[in-house]
Amino acid sequence: MDLGNLIPFSREVFLDFVAQYNALLWPAHIATLMLGVMLIYLVLRPSKRWERLPALFVATVWIGIGVGYFGLHFSSLNWAAWLSAFFFILQGALLVWVGVVRNRLGLEFDGSLSGWTGIVFLVTAIAVYPLLSLATGTGLAAIPTVGIVPGPTVLMTWGFLLMTAARPPLALTLIPFIMAFIGAAAGWLIGLPADLVLPLAAIVGLWPVLARRR
Amino acid sequence: MRSLPIDILDRRGFLTSAAACCAVAATPSLAATPAIAKRPIPSTGEVVPIVGMGSWITMNVGDDPTLRAARLKVVQAFFDEGGGMIDSSPMYGSSEEVIGHSLAKIPNTKQLFAATKVWTLSQWMGVRQMNNSFDLWRVKRFDLMQIHNLVDWEAHLETLLEWKQEGRVRYIGVTTSHGRRHDDLAEIMKTRPIDFVQFTYNMIDREAEDVLLPLAKERGIAVIINRPFQRGGLFDEFKNKPLPNWASAIDCQSWAQFFLKFVISHPAVTCAIPATTRVDHLRENMAAGRSKLPDSDMRARMLRYIDAL
Numbered sequence: 001m002d003l004g005n006l007i008p009f010s011r012e013v014f015l016d017f018v019a020q021y022n023a024l025l026w027p028a029h030i031a032t033l034m035l036g037v038m039l040i041y042l043v044l045r046p047s048k049r050w051e052r053l054p055a056l057f058v059a060t061v062w063i064g065i066g067v068g069y070f071g072l073h074f075s076s077l078n079w080a081a082w083l084s085a086f087f088f089i090l091q092g093a094l095l096v097w098v099g100v101v102r103n104r105l106g107l108e109f110d111g112s113l114s115g116w117t118g119i120v121f122l123v124t125a126i127a128v129y130p131l132l133s134l135a136t137g138t139g140l141a142a143i144p145t146v147g148i149v150p151g152p153t154v155l156m157t158w159g160f161l162l163m164t165a166a167r168p169p170l171a172l173t174l175i176p177f178i179m180a181f182i183g184a185a186a187g188w189l190i191g192l193p194a195d196l197v198l199p200l201a202a203i204v205g206l207w208p209v210l211a212r213r214r
Numbered sequence: 215m216r217s218l219p220i221d222i223l224d225r226r227g228f229l230t231s232a233a234a235c236c237a238v239a240a241t242p243s244l245a246a247t248p249a250i251a252k253r254p255i256p257s258t259g260e261v262v263p264i265v266g267m268g269s270w271i272t273m274n275v276g277d278d279p280t281l282r283a284a285r286l287k288v289v290q291a292f293f294d295e296g297g298g299m300i301d302s303s304p305m306y307g308s309s310e311e312v313i314g315h316s317l318a319k320i321p322n323t324k325q326l327f328a329a330t331k332v333w334t335l336s337q338w339m340g341v342r343q344m345n346n347s348f349d350l351w352r353v354k355r356f357d358l359m360q361i362h363n364l365v366d367w368e369a370h371l372e373t374l375l376e377w378k379q380e381g382r383v384r385y386i387g388v389t390t391s392h393g394r395r396h397d398d399l400a401e402i403m404k405t406r407p408i409d410f411v412q413f414t415y416n417m418i419d420r421e422a423e424d425v426l427l428p429l430a431k432e433r434g435i436a437v438i439i440n441r442p443f444q445r446g447g448l449f450d451e452f453k454n455k456p457l458p459n460w461a462s463a464i465d466c467q468s469w470a471q472f473f474l475k476f477v478i479s480h481p482a483v484t485c486a487i488p489a490t491t492r493v494d495h496l497r498e499n500m501a502a503g504r505s506k507l508p509d510s511d512m513r514a515r516m517l518r519y520i521d522a523l
């Protein structure tokens with residue numbers, strides 16, 4: 001299949017779109033960044049009281065991106081955004097079910113490789129990925145922020161799944177895995193090389209998730 | 215090596231009348247410059263300018279006012295240069311809406327030949343999608359409605375034959391791209407009453423020469439050529455190479471004109487639809503339809519030159 005047939009917009013138009021979306025949602029970025037940092041805090045200082053909060057946050061941003069980013073906005077540039085909207089909302093719903101309703105996604109830092117990898121992914125999502133994007137020409141207005149746009153949110157989710165006290169159900173890894181590859185392929189095709197960290201994270205992240213004790 | 219002015223390209227009896235190829239564009243600014251060549255649609259004899267405009271990626275700019283204003287200038291220049299056919303599709307994101315927005319702001323769109331596509335499964339969805347295209351383009355009638363990439367073509371053809379009777383669309387077409395489902399398209403061309411086909415043809419991708427182009431000529435079906443620049447790939451490949459010095463014999467000032475003249479000089483081609491985001495590129499492309507076109511010997515020479523590079 002000719003992948004070039006699948007991306008109906010240029011890099012310029014995409015970055016312009018992200019810049020507009022950023023402007024629309026500003027200053028929500030501050031809140032999502034703080035919540036991202038809170039995930040790191042909660043994994044280092046786990047609290048029974050706030051056990052469901054990380055899953056609630058991650059679920060909320062998946063649903064928010066599904067509805068707002070893909071459904072209401074990106075769908076005007078790309079018909080396939082409807083599919084992404086569906087999968088983002090589905091992932092959000094799964095996270096609510098497993099993490100909020102059933103309380104199976106509380107965080108815990110056990111000093112293991114998996115835990116450290118999770119922290120590295122979170123820091124990458126919050127800071128490294130946006131800086132990498134800036135360094136590769138994204139521009140400040142279109143900076144990708146965790147919880148606002150898909151790329152860093154997928155990265156953060158891999159970090160989150162690696163830091164839960166119990167191994168998360170594999171079903172929760174499926175959509176982040178696929179989205180990491182779709183995001184990177186699209187990014188590569190339009191000239192956004194920073195997105196290549198997404199499949200890297202998905203591959204590096206999947207193994208510890210699979211290998212962890214129950 | 216000879217090259218022919220466009221108005222005597224008729225030596226194979228391809229162009230039916232001098233009027234067909236030499237109608238002068240309405241714009242006063244063009245009164246002094248040669249008119250863009252036109253070719254007849256075989257099913258009616260109506261003529262269309264030989265260079266049209268595509269909209270994949272280039273017109274998909276969403277609702278950003280700056281980008282919309284930039285594309286408006288491209289569409290404006292297209293009509294100023296005597297352009298007619300604009301091709302789009304619901305697959306191209308906001309392109310149809312951006313085209314509609316531009317058309318509403320441009321006074322001289324009389325020559326518009328509005329061509330879009332239906333690209334969905336099921337007849338019912340197709341009707342909905344096509345009705346939506348009328349709203350997006352802000353037109354009451356489409357000159358050409360094409361079935362995009364043969365998707366559910368039998369269902370949509372049924373609707374379109376009815377709509378043609380009712381006058382909602384004037385012509386019906388089917389599209390594909392390079393090397394995709396050429397056999398199926400050939401079968402449709404042989405058996406169904408369609409006016410247009412659209413497929414890829416350029417100096418590198420020439421598969422259409424084998425079956426589709428001769429078949430279209432034989433069956434009297436108009437041909438729209440997509441990806442005449444191989445989606446810009448031809449520029450990437452040849453931009454650092456020199457144009458041959460004999461390119462001036464066919465009025466080529468640039469690689470773009472070299473590539474485009476090769477495509478539109480094929481006797482079975484009705485119109486090519488290069489896409490661009492730039493006014494200077496658009497003018498360069500339109501100029502290719504306003505000057506000498508290569509004859510068959512010259513076309514062969516052009517190919518030899520490209521192959522040798």
Ligand SMILES: NC(=O)c1ccc[n+]([C@@H]2O[C@H](COP(=O)([O-])OP(=O)(O)OC[C@H]3O[C@@H](n4cnc5c(N)ncnc54)[C@H](OP(=O)(O)O)[C@@H]3O)[C@@H](O)[C@H]2O)c1
Binds near residue numbers: 270363443499
């Ligand atoms: N199955 C189908 O129905 C189907 C499939 C493919 C295409 N199509 C239609 O055919 C149209 C044309 O195909 P396409 O857009 O894929 O490819 P194309 O027209 O072969 O190439 C477009 C590219 O060429 C560049 N370009 C245009 N004029 C130029 C010039 N004078 N000098 C230098 N660069 C120039 C444009 O960049 P700039 O913006 O920088 O000028 C753009 O990147 C499409 O837009 C679409 O409407 C239909």
